[in-house]
Amino acid sequence: MLDSKYQKFFDEISLKISKDKIFTDKLHTLAYGTDASFYRLIPKIVIKTDNAKEVQDIIELANSMNLSITFRAGGTSLSGQAISDSILVITSRNFSNFKIASDASYISLEPALTGAQANGLLARYSKKIGPDPASINAAMIGGIAANNASGMCCGISQNSYKTLKSMKLIFADGTKLDTACEESKNEFRKTHADFLKDLKSFSDDTKNNEELRAKIEKKFKIKNTCGYSINALIDFEDEFEILQHLIIGSEGTLAFIEEITYYTVEDLKDKASALIYFKDMKEACTAVTKLKLARDSKQIVVDAVELMDRAALRSIENDPVMPKFIKDFDDEVTALLIETRAISDDQLNIQITQIEELLKEFSVVRDIYFTKDEQEYTLYWKIRKGLFPAVGAVRVTGTTVIIEDVAYPIECLAEATLELQGLFQKYGYSEALIFGHALEGNFHFVFTQDFSDTKEVKRYDDLMNEVVNSVAVKYQGSLKAEHGTGRNMAAFIEVEWGLDAYIMMKKIKSLFDPKGLLNPGVIINDDKEAHLKNLKTLPATNEIVDKCIECGFCEPTCPSNELTLTPRQRIVINREISRLESIGNHKEAKEYKKLYQYDGIETCATCSLCSTACPVKIDTGSLTKHLRAEQLTPGAKSIANFVANNFSATLKGVRFGLHSANFMHKVLGTPSMETFTKTMRDLSGKRVPKWSTYMPKGTNVNLNFEQQVKDKKVVYFPSCISRSMGVNDMSKEEKELFDVTIELLQKADYQIIFPQNLSNLCCGMPFSSKGFNEAAHTKSSELEEALLNASEFGEYPILCDTSPCTKKMMESFSHKLSIYEPIEFALTFLTKDLEFTPIDEAITIHTTCSSRKMGLEDKFKKLAQLCSTNVIIPADVKCCGFAGDRGFNFPELNDSALRYLKKQTNGAKMAFSTSKTCEIGLSEKSGLDYNSIFYLINRVTKAKNL
Numbered sequence: 018m019l020d021s022k023y024q025k026f027f028d029e030i031s032l033k034i035s036k037d038k039i040f041t042d043k044l045h046t047l048a049y050g051t052d053a054s055f056y057r058l059i060p061k062i063v064i065k066t067d068n069a070k071e072v073q074d075i076i077e078l079a080n081s082m083n084l085s086i087t088f089r090a091g092g093t094s095l096s097g098q099a100i101s102d103s104i105l106v107i108t109s110r111n112f113s114n115f116k117i118a119s120d121a122s123y124i125s126l127e128p129a130l131t132g133a134q135a136n137g138l139l140a141r142y143s144k145k146i147g148p149d150p151a152s153i154n155a156a157m158i159g160g161i162a163a164n165n166a167s168g169m170c171c172g173i174s175q176n177s178y179k180t181l182k183s184m185k186l187i188f189a190d191g192t193k194l195d196t197a198c199e200e201s202k203n204e205f206r207k208t209h210a211d212f213l214k215d216l217k218s219f220s221d222d223t224k225n226n227e228e229l230r231a232k233i234e235k236k237f238k239i240k241n242t243c244g245y246s247i248n249a250l251i252d253f254e255d256e257f258e259i260l261q262h263l264i265i266g267s268e269g270t271l272a273f274i275e276e277i278t279y280y281t282v283e284d285l286k287d288k289a290s291a292l293i294y295f296k297d298m299k300e301a302c303t304a305v306t307k308l309k310l311a312r313d314s315k316q317i318v319v320d321a322v323e324l325m326d327r328a329a330l331r332s333i334e335n336d337p338v339m340p341k342f343i344k345d346f347d348d349e350v351t352a353l354l355i356e357t358r359a360i361s362d363d364q365l366n367i368q369i370t371q372i373e374e375l376l377k378e379f380s381v382v383r384d385i386y387f388t389k390d391e392q393e394y395t396l397y398w399k400i401r402k403g404l405f406p407a408v409g410a411v412r413v414t415g416t417t418v419i420i421e422d423v424a425y426p427i428e429c430l431a432e433a434t435l436e437l438q439g440l441f442q443k444y445g446y447s448e449a450l451i452f453g454h455a456l457e458g459n460f461h462f463v464f465t466q467d468f469s470d471t472k473e474v475k476r477y478d479d480l481m482n483e484v485v486n487s488v489a490v491k492y493q494g495s496l497k498a499e500h501g502t503g504r505n506m507a508a509f510i511e512v513e514w515g516l517d518a519y520i521m522m523k524k525i526k527s528l529f530d531p532k533g534l535l536n537p538g539v540i541i542n543d544d545k546e547a548h549l550k551n552l553k554t555l556p557a558t559n560e561i562v563d564k565c566i567e568c569g570f571c572e573p574t575c576p577s578n579e580l581t582l583t584p585r586q587r588i589v590i591n592r593e594i595s596r597l598e599s600i601g602n603h604k605e606a607k608e609y610k611k612l613y614q615y616d617g618i619e620t621c622a623t624c625s626l627c628s629t630a631c632p633v634k635i636d637t638g639s640l641t642k643h644l645r646a647e648q649l650t651p652g653a654k655s656i657a658n659f660v661a662n663n664f665s666a667t668l669k670g671v672r673f674g675l676h677s678a679n680f681m682h683k684v685l686g687t688p689s690m691e692t693f694t695k696t697m698r699d700l701s702g703k704r705v706p707k708w709s710t711y712m713p714k715g716t717n718v719n720l721n722f723e724q725q726v727k728d729k730k731v732v733y734f735p736s737c738i739s740r741s742m743g744v745n746d747m748s749k750e751e752k753e754l755f756d757v758t759i760e761l762l763q764k765a766d767y768q769i770i771f772p773q774n775l776s777n778l779c780c781g782m783p784f785s786s787k788g789f790n791e792a793a794h795t796k797s798s799e800l801e802e803a804l805l806n807a808s809e810f811g812e813y814p815i816l817c818d819t820s821p822c823t824k825k826m827m828e829s830f831s832h833k834l835s836i837y838e839p840i841e842f843a844l845t846f847l848t849k850d851l852e853f854t855p856i857d858e859a860i861t862i863h864t865t866c867s868s869r870k871m872g873l874e875d876k877f878k879k880l881a882q883l884c885s886t887n888v889i890i891p892a893d894v895k896c897c898g899f900a901g902d903r904g905f906n907f908p909e910l911n912d913s914a915l916r917y918l919k920k921q922t923n924g925a926k927m928a929f930s931t932s933k934t935c936e937i938g939l940s941e942k943s944g945l946d947y948n949s950i951f952y953l954i955n956r957v958t959k960a961k962n963l
Contacts, residue, residue, distance in 0.1 A: 030064070040062070048589050049065075050101065051100075052567075055553050056097035056100055056505075060102060060103060069275040072187055089106065090157035095503075096422075098504070110579045112128055123281060129157050129159065145282060147179065147280075149170050155569050180282065181277065189531070202257055216256050243510060244518070245522045247521060268540055272529060288394065289369055296382055300379055317372055325452045332407050356394070399632075401452070421481075422461050432492075437484070444483075451463075461500075502539065526540070562635055570632065575626065580912075657792040668776065682712075736933075737822075739755055740755070772804055775803075779796040783901060797826070801830045804826075819932050820867040821866070840868060840880055847958070857887065861927075865931055884954060894914075894917055898910040918942045
């Protein structure tokens with residue numbers, strides 16, 4: 018229940034913003050209020066905004082009512098700067114327009130685009146944005162700029178501050194400013210003359226304060242995001258340049274970033290990386306110092322140097338892609354991951370040799386080896402980027418993962434780092450690990466902490482006070498190098514910067530935000546114990562997800578990320594339910610469960626793509642299946658078992674239903690059919706499935722066709738979907754998938770073998786996705802036995818025409834069989850058996866979730882390019898959200914997941930995938946007729962003349 022002032026705000030803002038984007042209930046305020054930090058505040062109101070007008074309305078109303086607001090983009094921030102106990106404004110994923118200059122020298126971006134999306138837009142021009150944080154796939158532009166996030170390679174020369182061209186801003190009073198527009202600046206000069214006058218005086222005062230100016234120059238020679246970017250006061254004369262550079266790193270405390278324009282940087286394609294293992298930390302840090310000095314004097318070209326201490330290596334040594342010998346290293350070994358980039362391969366070889374020569378004097382425990390293999394070095398960098406979340410996989414359940422972010426002057430790197438390690442030992446943090454951007458003297462240190470124990474909180478406080486003194490006072494480093502001040506270091510800004518600088522920062526805050534309503538408590542906070550308040554715990558809920566640290570890396574891949582909840586948010590809610598149950602508050606836990614049913618369970622596609630983005634492979638889809646299974650009644654299980662045991666009859670019923678719907682469509686026509694089915698669905702309370710014009714007709718398979726005995730044999734298992742669902746009325750294709758597959762296999766000179774009792778066979782997926790595990794096991798076991806016999810116990814390859822079914826078989830079968838879905842089968846066999854002649858027509862492809870999880874995304878692209886000279890792949894379409902039959906019952910999930918599809922497939926004439934149910938939703942949302950890739954392969958191939 019909202020108190021009166023927030024209720025009044027809600028009532029008034031609801032007149033301007035749709036209520037379905039405003040949340041006050043306990044489920045959404047908790048879920049949406051969570052970020053990646055170890056702090057938690059629960060907002061009173063959460064608002065998802067799609068555009069700048071909505072943000073301006075919110076700011077103006079909040080300002081008039083003296084209510085504080087906090088802005089949130091991707092929520093990957095680590096220092097508590099994106100949480101609120103008042104009004105939280107989230108930039109929805111629709112707040113994502115962009116514009117690229119004709120020469121690609123700059124790009125204008127709205128705040129909800131991720132860094133990876135921005136780089137994807139620029140890739141065709143061999144350009145990228147400068148900032149490259151480890152969270153770039155999930156972190157959004159608004160947060161990257163607001164935190165001055167940097168990362169692996171950008172250092173301080175290519176961060177947001179250095180590559181900023183212009184901004185569109187909304188201030189605390191609702192005023193808008195476009196720093197690239199003279200008209201906008203002139204208007205601002207009229208309305209904010211005193212503001213600009215004060216800002217100029219701040220700049221003059223700082224430039225005239227020799228001691229302060231010298232301190233600023235020194236501290237910004239290394240990475241520094243502690244406090245405001247007061248280097249803007251001495252770097253520029255123009256008030257608007259000062260203003261917009263102060264916004265960088267201001268963490269939403271000065272203004273809202275409506276749009277930022279970045280100067281782009283070159284993205285050199287010739288790269289090489291080496292993972293080099295030094296005998297100890299001192300040796301590695303000394304090598305870093307030499308690399309840094311050599312780079313600065315232009316003796317070598319090195320783009321990134323990432324350090325990982327032995328504890329960091331230990332946290333990833335069991336990853337299958339890591340070399341096995343790492344496990345045998347002693348406790349002092351420290352690794353450097355080094356990357357160098359060049360304009361050509363010849364130049365790259367020269368650079369590699371120069372780096373190897375420079376490192377000859379150092380003691381390494383393995384020979385230095387640079388790889389130019391993209392797949393190999395990409396894996397190294399993926400492991401490095403996932404180090405922070407990976408720590409969550411080895412922590413004690415229930416503890417919180419703490420990450421700190423410091424930078425040292427390069428000349429004292431080794432000494433300072435060894436002292437930091439000593440502090441860990443002094444306070445008993447034996448599990449603490451160090452990694453980070455060593456070339457910039459920027460290290461992250463990570464340890465686990467139990468915040469439920471007051472003694473443990475005291476231990477943490479004692480450690481942090483010593484760390485602050487060591488980093489900021491003794492070594493004159495940065496307490497926050499790139500993660501932003503947040504609530505984490507706000508109490509220590511004066512310690513690092515001194516009184517003059519801190520007073521200037523407070524003046525800046527008061528100038529931009531006189532009422533102190535923008536993200537209060539962040540950056541400027543006089544509470545010396547702010548870092549110890551509102552600490553977040555991570556209670557156990559289910560071993561499937563207990564290792565999650567709520568980093569948010571999973572969120573961009575989730576098909577429900579803009580509709581309901583993301584994987585991270587589902588885990589947050591389940592943790593709260595478990596916490597409430599553990600303290601006996603079953604009433605409130607029950608309330609959460611009721612609220613969670615639709616947002617958490619019904620609209621989860623269980624596609625498990627979250628696990629592909631998660632560094633520790635946490636699969637929230639599996640959690641949803643587990644929860645669905647818990648909800649099943651004995652009666653429902655009995656029905657599922659009956660269906661499984663009478664599967665042939667079930668498929669007959671499906672075909673009859675599809676035939677009936679098709680007959681009604683022909684009689685009524687499309688408009689009347691749509692009206693009728695919509696009415697029936699509405700009257701039934703959404704229990705009647707949605708009808709689509711792309712609904713397939715019923716079909717059956719005919720196994721009685723002529724074929725000869727051949728040396729080449731293949732077992733073909735047509736999935737139950739392709740045995741019951743045919744082409745739709747909108748399709749120009751006349752043949753069914755089964756017939757096309759038979760034609761294609763015979764063209765390739767195969768004898769085709771079918772498993773016995775085919776009409777009753779199913780992989781079990783329709784049952785397992787709903788939690789009917791017993792029925793799923795029954796069907797999977799039947800199919801495995803049938804395929805074992807048909808393939809002569811693995812002698813022949815097995816082809817399934819549907820990717821999701823193939824993956825289910827691979828996961829469920831106990832015997833090792835050579836099972837292929839269409840992409841892998843085509844590349845492995847058909848490219849040898851058939852001659853491909855690509856067409857010139859533009860096509861588009863959709864890689865299903867199952868195919869992505871099987872590592873077939875690039876292979877599908879390769880196969881498509883064998884078939885067409887013009888392949889369009891929509892960049893922002895992952896899971897289609899159809900999820901088997903969920904697209905019929907919860908079509909809004911399919912709508913949300915494919916909201917970018919039509920725009921991003923513009924120009925395509927034909928469309929292909931590897932799953933019939935996915936193809937239904939894809940066709941409806943794009944207006945294209947999606948079919949199996951086998952249709953295209955059959956069209957563009959002929960038998961080879963041997």
